[in-house]
Amino acid sequence: MLAAKLTSQLPLDTLRRIHHGTSYRCLYTLSNIFLHTEGGRTSDASLLSDSSALRRGFYSLSAFRPTFRLRDTQQYGRRSISLSAAKIVNSAPRPIQPYLRLMRLDKPIGTWLLYLPCAWSIALAADPGHLPHLGILTLFGTGALLMRGAGCTINDMWDKDFDKKVSRTATRPIASGEISQRQAVVFLGGQLSLALCVLLCLNYYSIALGAASLSLVISYPLMKRITYWPQFVLGLTFNWGALLGWSAVKGFCDWSVCLPLYFSGVMWTLIYDTIYAHQDKDDDVKIGVKSTALRFQEQTKPWLSGFTVAMLSGLVVAGVNAEQTLPYYAVLSTVAVHLTHQIYTLDIHKPEDCWKKFVSNRNLGLLLFLGIVAGNLWKERRENLLQNKEEVR
DSSP states (O other), X not given: OHHHHHHHHSOHHHHHHHHTTOOTHHHHHHHHHHHTSOOSOOOOTTOOTTHHXXXXXXXXXXXXXXXXXXXXXXXXXXXXXXXXXXXXXXXSOGGGHHHHHHTTTTOTHHHHHHHHHHHHHHHHTSOTTOOOOHHHHHHHHHHHHHHHHHHHHHHHHHTHHHHTTSTTTTTSHHHHTSSOHHHHHHHHHHHHHHHHHHHTTSOHHHHHHHHTTHHHHHHGGGGGGTOSXXXXXXXXXXXXXXXXXXXXHHSSOOHHHHHHHHHHHHHHHHHHHHHXXXXXXXXXXXXXXXXXXXXXXXXXXXXXXXHHHHHHHHHHHHHHHTTOOHHHHHHHHHHHHHHHHHHHTOOTTOHHHHHHHHHTHHHHHHHHHHHHHHHHXXXXXXXXXXXXXXXXX
């Protein structure tokens, strides 16, 4: 109402000047003037017949409306504070910003997708009635951040020439020349050294198991040159934590649980990374690299549906072998609904929709983690009920 009243009383030439870049602060001052005067429409002769059209267009601008939000005014001294990863990276000292972008610290979704299979495994390995080990979860979170960064560095080193030809990746630090190959190698060495320190905090079985994944980390970026299934190799790499998390807690792998969980994680990666690959399929054709998006094309949804069935089947097997309880299977049904909706509503020809669907998988993974934790806590209640029945008998 206030914005409409203000625009109705401003002269046309004033509106034009504001529209072409005059500071919005003057609008706040003008609004105060109108609030403290006895109103009614003015008879200013400068309000020409075409002014109403300009006002409607000006009022529709989203930039105009925030002028009247109290939190945006200096009078109240309140400013919105964003803690987004991109804002944190942009506020870092300028010399280190390219390195933070190289390890994709400004885009944490990849770290989440690497970390969540680890968290699932750690939660499944927890003793009945207990929460997952917080220290191990934190350790794996640190490792996921470092290894995801190392993987991105290796990827950008391999793909420097490809990235230059794709608009979405042309500004990456190595492709744009902000970081040289030599600097990238040194930075990679630092990340891998820190990741090794994290790995050495685990038991010997887990150290050997974790070291075995390094060949996948190094070779994955080459797969897009060789096969239409690089997403499958990414799945093998990204879900290694499904094996490592359990071994970090128990000191060994229960393969009846870990293998179905690992299989489900690989299927999950095929789902979300195929969706992600549809963003770049036109550029991939031009530069000659391969992906499941190009392999499936218009048959993407049937393939994704098949991967979904396989993923859910693996999670059921893992849950049965881990003696999971009702909350786990209830959440699993919700995961099934989420994936079904994600695939059904996917528009593979709209990059923005592909990105939205891709990012939603973080919430899916977190939901499954909470289901595992709740199911594990339910075990104690179930055991207590059984014990009470036996005592009654």
